[in-house]
Amino acid sequence: MEVAQALSEHAASKDARSPTSPSQSGAEERGFVVEKEEARSPVMRHTLSPGASEKRKSSYDSFVTLPPLKEEATPAPSPANTFSRTDGRAVAPGQQHSAVIQEQAEVKDSGIVTLVHDDGPLPRVNLSVMFRPATSASPIPADAKPISVEIISIVESNGTTVTQDETIFYDRETLAIIHRCKSASSGLVDTFVWGWLGKHSQFGEVEEKKLHELGRRYGTTPVVVRQCTEPAHLGTRAHWTAENTTMHLVRAVDNVIFIDEHDLSVKNLCSAFSYCLSILGTIYVWYGTGSVPAEREAALAYARSICGEADIVELTQGEDDDNEMFWMILGESPFADADYWRWRKSSLDLNPSVWRVDASKRTNTLLPVEFLLNEVNPCKSVYVVNCIWELFVVVGPNARGRRQDIRLALDIATKYAQQVSSERPYTPTVHAVIFPSQLPLDLKLHVRDVDETILNSGNVPDHMNVVSLDEASEQLAKTSWDRQELKDSDMLPLGLDAFTIAHS
Structure with a gap:
């Protein structure tokens, strides 16, 4: 009698809580993939293997794994309730979340949350498209x-x-x-x-x-x-203001020179490029270790065009740039000074490229993105960013539960890095940037049109959430967590989102 009564009461409370059956809920959820960061070793040998899927349990099996009925009626602790309040909005048609066989997590006396992922096989992707970055065709005749x-x-x-x-x-x-x-x-x-x-x-x-x-x-x-x-065929342009202290980044893109003004800060300094800085009546021309000759020539010419009566001081990184005034104004904090920039000036491949990953599509699973600023839903997307000597899987703040996209992106980045390793000084490393997050400085300055504010839905946090390929793989494979690990909805493990946690 007690078992029958418990079953009856559980079925009634379950129907009242959610109109959708567990099988329907699981069927609607599909995963997305994101690229993982490479292992700590400079050589990437890691390949993802799809997790084995489990058969769906019967409603009775699901019931018997639940806590006693008395505990079921007890309100959940604050972390779960907090997630429900902050991300408990309705799900738009087609919106995907973590593929989970059992949406109801097992919450034991120890506070352990268990989710069983139903990760299917990854679709095949032709990586040859990554060797043809997106470029818009020029309407102007070649001759x-x-x-x-x-x-x-x-x-x-x-x-x-x-x-x-x-x-x-x-x-x-x-x-x-x-x-x-x-x-x-x-x-x-x-x-x-x-x-x-x-x-x-x-x-x-x-x-x-x-x-x-x-x-x-x-x-x-x-x-x-x-x-x-x-686009490159639009021509050379410069952007600056005639103030006492200004900072201009000079970069070459497809044989065209772009000069962009940045806030005067060491955080906007990158060893890949050349710079013109106007500081208290002096024009400094700083050549980063990776700056190519065209950028150095353009930076010096630009400095001469704006200097007026000011003096021009040329500084070469690592050689004669220990100028006290220069660094006092910029600051001495770390800047985008990755060791791999030293190979840029001798490389034939200078420009980064971006690819959107969508594992649910039969075609265009890996779609080239010419400009991130033109993307319609970057916060809901997963990208592979090829920075030549380093690869990033970028997971938008609303795409953290798209397991299939994330897994596929990591797999693509890993395989691509292995294919180009013979053309690089080492096998490019792979990292995952999980938003909300600050961007790594080298990535932020290498991709000209990346906007940290847009990727963070308008609110840039004070932390950076970047994980290695190994750590990203471990987070995706993990199925049990202590409740305390899931308290911060902005720092959930890769492959989980607030929606999944709130409904567990």
Whole structure:
């Protein structure tokens, strides 16, 4: 009688708690994959193996593994309730969470939480696509010779031609770039119009209408590009302000030089590039160990163009850059000074590349991403970022439960690193960056358009959540945790999200 009564009461309470049966819940959950960081050894030999799946237990088996009925009625401790409050929102159609055979965790007297993962086999991915990074095709004919370039500043419904410092764009500007060229083979003249939007520019309906009006005037449709997402065929540009203390990073991308202004801080210094710094009436040109000749030449030329009456001081990292004033203004905190930057100046492959991983798709499982800033849902996605000498699996804050995507990304990064190892001084290491998190400085400065604030849903934390390939693999394979390990919803083990914990 007691068993029958317990079964009856349990079934009633279970129906009241959730309208969806366990089998339906498990069927709706699918995993996503993220790349793992490489082991501590410089040679990556680790490959992921899919976990063995268990058969779904009957409702009676599920019941008998639960705590006594009396404990079932007791409210859960604060960590679980906290997760439920912070992430207990409705699940959008198609949203995926951890693939778990048993959504109800076993909570024993010791406070242990157990989840059994139903990780299926990983889809096959053709890694050859990673050797062809995404680049937008230029609409300008290859044999075209430029006739003129006109820059028009757009403020509300007004357009004003820029006649000074045409190559200097400010982050609060909206600009129209009119490029005329003539094809050498056909003799035809073409006109192309781009709309350039600074990071802090105002681009509403009025400005958009004005841009399209300019496009119609020249018989073309304008192409809108945002700051840091300029294609190489748009041309060289610089971005700076004439203040007493400024910092400009000079980088080469596909034979085009970009000069971007950064806040004057040692955190924005990277050994990969050259810099121009204006400090108290002196222009410093700093050459990082990995800076290529084109960047060094451009940095010095740019310094001469803005110096006026100021002196120019050239500094080469590791040789003669022990300038007291230079480091006193910048600060002496650690900066992006990875040892591998010394190989950059002699490498033929300079540009990082980004790939989005979606294990649920039959095609485009590994999709190239030309610009991260153009991604629609970066916080819900898993990426593989190829930084040439280091690979990162980037897990968005709302993608931490996408186990299949995470596993696949780690597997892709590991195999790719092994394939390119003969072309590198060592096998590239693999790490996983799990958001919310600060970005590693070398990654942050190597990928020009990565935005730490966007990837953190607008709130950058004060911690960095980066794990090695081995540690990422261990976290994905683990099935039991102490409740205390799951208290912080922002620092959950890889493969778990607040939704799964709140419903365990």
